[in-house]
Structure formats: structure tokens, C-alpha cells
């Protein structure tokens with residue numbers, strides 16, 4: 314009989330179509346996109362499956378892998394991030410192969426990052442609120458003033474495909490200089506955008522706009538903390554479209570409310586959803602989006618298709634299109 318697959322979400326149609334039309338698998342799915350599959354149900358459903366498609370709301374840890382059992386050969390996540398996967402536990406169960414979905418979402422994430430940056434630096438949310446709530450008394454000379462990209466220095470924390478794509482889009486705004494930091498220089502990527510490698514301290518002190526583009530790992534957890542914010546300019550804007558876990562949110566709140574930095578735009582938080590009572594929501598200089606960086610129809614369908622194709626290739630014992638090295 315055909316390999317059994319469980320899909321933890323009603324993923325966009327392209328991926329489901331690929332799986333159905335392949336004739337190579339039989340699958341069952343959590344048939345909703347509005348709520349994640351309850352953990353108990355998930356642990357039941359994965360019993361004995363050969364492969365699993367998941368999204369970033371599912372923790373793939375020892376408990377889940379034990380529940381799935383020894384048939385599990387392929388895990389395919391519809392995401393570029395993989396901090397929801399316990400790589401150590403996956404490695405322990407030798408033979409499990411893991412697919413993910415980089416590259417297809419780079420344009421969408423870069424586009425959203427630029428949108429969030431401009432929304433934050435030019436205070437667009439405050440501005441629309443003022444316009445419709447009666448705050449628009451008259452044209453004023455310094456009212457709702459923000460900061461421009463022209464002649465600015467943009468810092469990238471963690472230079473990868475996405476950081477390069479963001480810089481390419483910002484360059485036409487007349488950015489003066491791109492700088493970046495990472496665990497080591499990345500000359501090939503950096504040369505694409507003429508970015509200079511600097512230390513973390515230099516990144517903090519020189520950036521007018523600091524955008525975080527690194528993966529969340531034990532090394533990058535809370536890397537954006539009091540220490541970093543205290544070295545940033547009072548006029549600087551902080552942007553994060555990677556993972557909430559790279560930011561110490563209490564330190565960020567302090568930096569924003571004290572005027573240590575000018576503003577922050579976040580597409581990711583801890584936890585998600587961020588409770589509506591969270592102090593960050595009380596700040597006018599903090600723009601919070603509900604993790605939508607890759608949310609365009611074309612990209613989400615491409616991610617779905619890539620996750621499906623990775624899975625089918627993995628089950629056939631062939632190299633996946635995008636496979637995580639464990």
C-alpha cells in the first residue's frame with residue numbers, strides 16, 4: 314500500500330494538488346487553516362506515518378517523533394525557519410530526512426520587510442490613526458516627522474539570501490552604506506550589495522536602520538538585548554522579520570519607551586500571537602505585524618508546492634529540492 318502522510322494544516326492548494334496527483338501517497342490532514350491541530354490529535358494522527366508535512370506552529374520534538382514511531386522517514390516543513398524542529402532529536406533517529414522551503418519566499422519577505430521599515434520610520438500607522446480620529450488639526454512643520462532612508466546607513470544582522478534581497482530593494486532609496494555582521498564574513502553575498510563586515514558593536518552604533526535577518530538558534534537567542542539597544546542611536550529604527558526569539562522583548566520595550574531608539578517594526582514576537590495586553594502594543598513607536606512576511610498568494614502556494622515536492626522526493630530516496638543537512 315502507498316506511504317502514509319499526515320499534513321498538520323490545510324496548506325495552500327498547490328501542494329495538496331501535487332500530493333493528490335502524484336498517486337504516490339495517501340494522506341490525511343488537519344482540515345483547517347484557522348486553528349492549529351491540537352497537540353493530542355496530532356500525537357494520535359502521526360502514529361505509524363511514513364512522512365509528515367508541518368508548519369511552524371508544530372513543535373517537532375522527541376515526544377512527537379516517538380509518537381510517530383520508526384516508519385517516519387521524511388519530515389517536510391512549509392517554512393524557511395526550522396527552530397520549531399528539534400534537529401538533535403531528528404538526528405538521533407537516523408534516516409529521517411528533512412525538507413524546508415527557502416528561496417521561494419525571499420522576495421516576499423524582503424518586500425514585506427521594506428514595507429514594515431517604511432511604515433515604522435515614516436510613522437504610517439500613527440499617521441492614519443491621526444487622520445481619521447480628528448488629530449489632523451492643521452498641516453504642521455514637525456508633526457509626524459520620521460527618518461529617511463536617503464543618506465542612511467542600513468545594518469543587517471545575519472547576512473543571507475533575505476538580507477541581500479532587502480538591501481537590493483533599499484538601495485534605490487539612496488541608502489549611503491550597507492553594513493552587516495554575522496558569525497564570519499560572507500564576502501560572496503556581501504559583494505552583491507557592497508556591504509561592509511563590521512562587529513556587533515559597530516553594527517549597533519552605526520546603523521540608522523538595523524534589520525534582523527538571522528535564523529533563531531541557541532547562539533542567536535536574545536541577541537538583540539539591552540547591550541545592543543544601548544549602543545544604538547536615539548534616531549535609529551529596529552526591524553525584525555526573522556524570529557521573535559532573537560529579541561529580548563523587555564529590553565526592547567525599555568529602549569522604545571525611554572527613547573533609547575526611535576522605533577521598532579516587528580513581524581515576529583514571543584509568543585505568537587502576542588497577547589493584546591502586551592506592553593509593546595501600548596507604544597506608538599512600535600509597529601507589530603502578525604507574522605506575515607511570506608504571506609503573498611504566490612509565495613505561500615510556492616512554499617506549499619515545494620513542501621510537497623520535497624516530501625515526494627524524500628520518500629523516493631532521492632535528493633530533495635531543498636533539504637536541511639542534519
Ligand code: GLV
Nearest residue numbers: 391392393394607
Ligand atoms: C516563516 O516565518 C518561515 O519560516 O517560513
Ligand code: GLV
Nearest residue numbers: 451452453454455
Ligand atoms: C508639502 O506638501 C509642501 O508643499 O511642502
